[in-house]
Amino acid sequence: MTVGVEEEFLLVDRRTGVPVAPDPHVVEAAMPLPGEQAQTEFFAPQVEVCTRPTATLAVLRSELVLLRKVMAEAAVGEGCLLVATGTPAVPPGRPPTVTPGERYEGMAARWPSLVGRYDGMVCGCHIHVGVIGHAQALALANHMRRWLPTLQAIAANSPFSLGRDTGWASHRSVECARWPGVGPAPLLxxxxxxxxxxxxVRSGTLLDRRMIYWHARPSEHVPTLKIRVCDVNADLYVVVLLSALVRGLATTLLPDIGNGRPPPAFPTAASTLPTPSLPIAA
Structure with a gap:
């Protein structure tokens, strides 16, 4: 199975660590990268890099190294640093701005209470495994759901937010949960x-199908299952490990799916009380 990774990063001031918003310029400076491998994100102080699908972990690591290097150099050229953390650790001077564009501006207009708060600016590491269609992606999501909290715990990298210790290993998971469409995938x-x-979408619960932010869901634009529970990590080997685990888990579960074995019973929600130093995930 092929695997690919999306990584979201914060752009911060080199002296203060405060999130800053030169992201269109940073992405433009990284444009030697092919296609859409360098992208803006919802909030202006964020950028994203995307690998191409590969069947080889060594190739995946090499591409991640290149993407991080090019984006970090572009950030330095604009007077800021590229930081891999799930939440901003340093309090900002003012609320964040939304990256211009019809979709992001539409989301900001529909859910204004979720915009304008720096603690809502989060960065994830999304792992894709190649599938042959939505049916296989959904079957894998149904069978993988009980393992997702383990993946989240391995990836947890956001204990601090706005200058305080939140008591969560992954405070990003708390902030993400404020958005509609976030949570465990139903069995479908x-x-x-x-x-x-x-x-x-018709009811207005979500702006579009891309806002289905379940912890594991079919991608709407590429033939993959997308795992969305992980924080971005500074340690590249953690990202490679997570990618290997997701692909290995998917490969292991495919025979069960092919043999018609039902997905394991698993509660749709877990306790939401914060536990110090432990991430919480449904």
């Missing part, structure tokens, strides 16, 4: 997924 087949996705 392809037909049920299509009906539910259409209903969520």
């Amino acid at each position: 087949n392809e037909a049920d997924y299509e009906r539910l996705a259409g209903r969520l």
Whole structure:
């Protein structure tokens, strides 16, 4: 199975560590990268890099090294630093701005209470595994759901937010949960997924299908299952490890799916009380 990674980063002032917003210039400076491997993100002090799909972990690591290097150099050229943390650790001087664009501005207009707060500016590491369609992606998501808290715990990298210790190993998971469409994926087949996705958009619960932010979900633009529970990590080997675990888990579960074995029973929600130094995930 192929695997790919999306990494989101903060741009911060080199002296103060305060998030800053030169991101269109940083992404433009990184444009030697092919295609859409360098992108802006929802808030202006954020950028994203995306690897190409590969079947080799060594190739994945090499590409991650290159993407980080090019984006970090572009950030330095604009007077800031690229930081891999799930939440901003230093309090800002003013609320964040949303990156211009019809979709992001539409989201900001519809959910204004979630915008304008720096603690809502979060950075994840999203891992994709290649599938042959939505049906296989959903089947894998159904079977993988009980393992996602373990992946989240390995990746936890956001204990600090706005100058304080939050008591969470992954405070990003808390902030993400404020958005509609975030949470454990329901058990669905392809037909049920299509009906539910259409209903969520038609009802106005979500702006579009790309706002289905379940912890594991089919991608809407590439043939992959996307795992969304992980914080971005400064340690590149953690990212490679997570990618290996996700792909290994998916590969191990495919025979069960092929043999018609039902997904394991698992509660749809867990305790939401914060536990010091431990991430909480459903």
